[in-house]
Amino acid sequence: MNDSDRDIVDILAGLTLFGDLNRPQLEAVAHTFDEEWFSEGQRILRQGFTGTGFFVILEGEAAVRIDGVDRATLGKGDFFGEISILLGEPPVADIVALRPLRCLVLGGPDTEPFLNSYPRVMYRMLQAQARRLRNASQWRS
């Protein structure tokens, strides 16, 4: 394992999504995902266009932009892209980097098998989605 992988494992160990995994599992996760950087203003997911993957934010901030309106801000430990992968439908929001953004990325077809291999990650994701649903129910157009 190189320094960069070790650095990623240290970050992953602090994220709620991976909170139930032990060190060897975190190492496996770090190995499964690719690392990607996005510059400020870059659009990572595009509303209405086919999604490309499941993203977990390691550093930076991104906006959830729906029809041009910023509805939420995502930061370290937050994730996106999974809704369109799980449902097989285009994203309902743009995701735009507000600052330089460092992410871990998993390709669309690899995401479901990954969740099946780590049910505790799926559970943490479910908790986060329940919270998001609750928040979204309170938005007004």
Place this chain on the structure above:
Amino acid sequence: MALSRQEKARLLGGVDLFLALGPRALATIARRATEVEFPAGRYIARQGEVGSGVFVIARGSARVVRGDEELTVFGPGDFFGELSVIDRAPRVASVVAAEPTLCLAIAAWDFLALLDENPKLMKAVLLEVVARLRATIEHIRH
């Protein structure tokens, strides 16, 4: 009249969320589910309270209400209460029996244990929540 365990399992097997489960998992849920009768007008779940369990309607119907607004009506086979059990936050709506209504109730800790034991159920719940999230966002847009 009390439902037999087979009747409970058959009822639970017809719930969308449980379609992916095999007979053994359904039998486990049936064993853990308790029947609860609600007279017309009685609250089955109350907005603002933290969820103590999830419910499946066996007979009758119930109105889903948020504030003064009626959101929908649930009937036999409909399932609710899972959101609050999963994120341990207050319920977002109330559910009120519209007529004498029989529910199968699964206690929060039993439901969480079922999720742990059945990754397929976990996946089904995740898909359901994600689909509702997407629908909610779509609704806001229109």
